[in-house]
Amino acid sequence: EVQLLESGGGLVQPGGSLRLSCAASGFTLRSYAMRWVRQAPGKGLEWVSAISDSGAGRYYADSVKGRFTISRDNSKNTLYLQMNSLRVEDTAVYYCAKVGITGTTWRGGLDVWGQGTTVTVSS
Amino acid sequence: QSALTQPASVSGSPGQSITISCTGTSSDVGGYNYVSWYQQHPGKAPKLMIYDVSNRPSGVSDRFSGSKSGNTASLTISGLQAEDEADYYCSSYSSSSTLFGGGTKLTVL
Numbered sequence: 001e002v003q004l005l006e007s008g009g010g011l012v013q014p015g016g017s018l019r020l021s022c023a024a025s026g027f028t029l030r031s032y033a034m035r036w037v038r039q040a041p042g043k044g045l046e047w048v049s050a051i052s053d054s055g056a057g058r059y060y061a062d063s064v065k066g067r068f069t070i071s072r073d074n075s076k077n078t079l080y081l082q083m084n085s086l087r088v089e090d091t092a093v094y095y096c097a098k099v100g101i102t103g104t105t106w107r108g109g110l111d112v113w114g115q116g117t118t119v120t121v122s123s
Numbered sequence: 124q125s126a127l128t129q130p131a132s133v134s135g136s137p138g139q140s141i142t143i144s145c146t147g148t149s150s151d152v153g154g155y156n157y158v159s160w161y162q163q164h165p166g167k168a169p170k171l172m173i174y175d176v177s178n179r180p181s182g183v184s185d186r187f188s189g190s191k192s193g194n195t196a197s198l199t200i201s202g203l204q205a206e207d208e209a210d211y212y213c214s215s216y217s218s219s220s221t222l223f224g225g226g227t228k229l230t231v232l
Contacts, residue, residue: 035221044126045169045212047221059219062140076158100174106216109174116168119209 002026002112004096010118016086016121022096022114030054030074035106036081038092039116045103048094049081052105059105066092086121093118127152127213129224139200145213153194157216159201160189160198164209164225172211173198193200205221205231 008020022034025085036048049070050059058070069082092117101108128146135141143159145152152158156176161169171180173189175194185199186207196215200207213224 020151038222044210044226045223047164047214047223050221061220085160095168097169100171100180106157106221107157107175109171109180110161111174111180111213112170113168113170 002098004112004114005119006094006096006099006114009023009094009119011122012086013123014077014086014088014121017082017084018086018119019106019119020081020083020096020119022081024077024079024098027098027112029072029077029079031102032071033057033098033099034079035073035110036079037095037097037110037113038090038119039095040089040092043092046092048103051079053102057105083119086119088121091119091121100106127215127222127224128222129211129213129227132230134232135200135203137203137205139203140199141203141229142200143198143211143213145196145198145215145224146152147196147215147217147222148194151194151215151217152191152196152221153184155216155228156191158189158196159214160190160196160215161185161212162207162209163212192232200229201232207231 096109098112100111155176
C-alpha cells in the first residue's frame with residue numbers, strides 16, 4: 001500500500017525550530033517530486049514547498065522563503081521540512097504529498113497525502 | 124502568490140449536478156493545463172479528484188469531471204450523493220509555485 005507518514009510536529013515558541021519528516025512506503029520516493037502543504041485551523045489549504053524528484057529543484061511559498069528548507073533522502077525514502085524562525089501564523093496541520101506523475105515537478109496533481117502532523121507556535 | 128477564487132459554498136439535492144468554479148489569471152489557470160481538484164472531508168486529508176484540468180485518477184467516480192475555459196476552471200459533480208458533501212479545493216501551477224483556491228463547501232440538501 002502506498003503511504004506517507006508525517007512526524008515531528010509539536011508545540012514550539014515563536015522564533016523556535018522544528019523538523020518535520022515524511023516517511024514514504026509502498027513506492028520508490030526517488031521517482032517522484034514531493035510537496036508540503038499546510039492548513040491552519042479552520043482555514044483552507046496553503047502550498048508551502050516543493051522539491052523535484054532528484055532534489056535539485058526546491059521551491060517555496062513567499063510566506064516561508066528564507067525560513068523553511070525542504071530536503072529529501074531518497075536512500076531512506078524520507079522527505080523533510082526544516083522550519084526555523086517559526087511564527088504564530090505558521091500554526092497548522094502540515095501534510096506531505098506525492099506528485100502523481102513521474103518525471104515532473106508540477107503536473108499530475110497530488111495523488112497521495114499523509115495524515116498530517118500538527119505544528120503549534122505559541123508562547 | 125494570490126489565491127485562486129472559488130465560491131464559498133454551493134448546494135444541491137441528491138441526483139442533481141453542481142459546478143464549482145475556480146478563477147485565476149493568465150499566469151496560472153489560464154496559462155497552464157495544470158489544474159487539480161481535491162475533496163476534503165472534515166478531519167481528513169485531501170483526496171485528489173481531478174488532475175491536469177480533466178483527468179480522473181484511478182478509483183475516482185466518473186461522476187466527477189473537470190474542464191477549463193480561459194482563466195476559469197470548473198469541477199462538475201453529477202448525480203449528487205450524500206457522501207459528496209465535503210470541502211473542495213482547486214489548485215494550479217504558477218511560476219514555480221502552486222496556488223490553491225480558498226475552498227468551496229458543498230452541501231447536499
